[in-house]
Amino acid sequence: MEMKGNFKVLGAKKFKGEVEGSHFDNTKLYVVMEVSERNGSEVGYNAAVLPFGKSDEFEKIKGLPFPLDCELTISMTTKGYEVLGLRALPAPGQAKAA
Numbered sequence: 001m002e003m004k005g006n007f008k009v010l011g012a013k014k015f016k017g018e019v020e021g022s023h024f025d026n027t028k029l030y031v032v033m034e035v036s037e038r039n040g041s042e043v044g045y046n047a048a049v050l051p052f053g054k055s056d057e058f059e060k061i062k063g064l065p066f067p068l069d070c071e072l073t074i075s076m077t078t079k080g081y082e083v084l085g086l087r088a089l090p091a092p093g094q095a096k097a098a
Contacts, residue, residue, distance in 0.1 A: 001076045006089065008032040010047055010067045014058035026051060027058040029083055031072070050074070052083040064088055 010030040017024060029052045035042040052058075073085035 002073060002084065003076065004071055004073050007070055007072050008067055009070050009072075009086070012052070012058055012061060012066075014055040016055040025054045027053055027055055029072075029086070031083075032067075048081075050081050050083050052086065057086075061086060 008031070010032060012027060012029050014027045015024055016026075029050050030047040031050050032045050033048045035044060035046050037043055069089040069091070071087045071089060072083050075082045075084050
């Protein structure tokens with residue numbers, strides 16, 4: 001299942017290399033999300049780490065002015081959440097280009 005929503009992205013990191021003979025190539029986003037208040041031990045917000053493709057996705061976004069408001073396309077599966085797309089939104093008060 002896919003969904004789109006507006007989120008604040010605090011930053012990103014990439015990793016491309018080998019660890020103990022296994023090859024890794026990924027990008028992770030730090031996305032602000034509300035914490036679960038279900039058990040009464042947390043309130044407010046925290047940063048969730050969401051996968052966002054391979055390290056080439058990092059290269060596309062590394063010059064953006066973090067933190068930033070974004071529209072994220074997120075896939076929800078039995079393996080969790082994965083960001084499929086990111087579109088930076090204009091800063092509050094910033095006029096859209098015509």
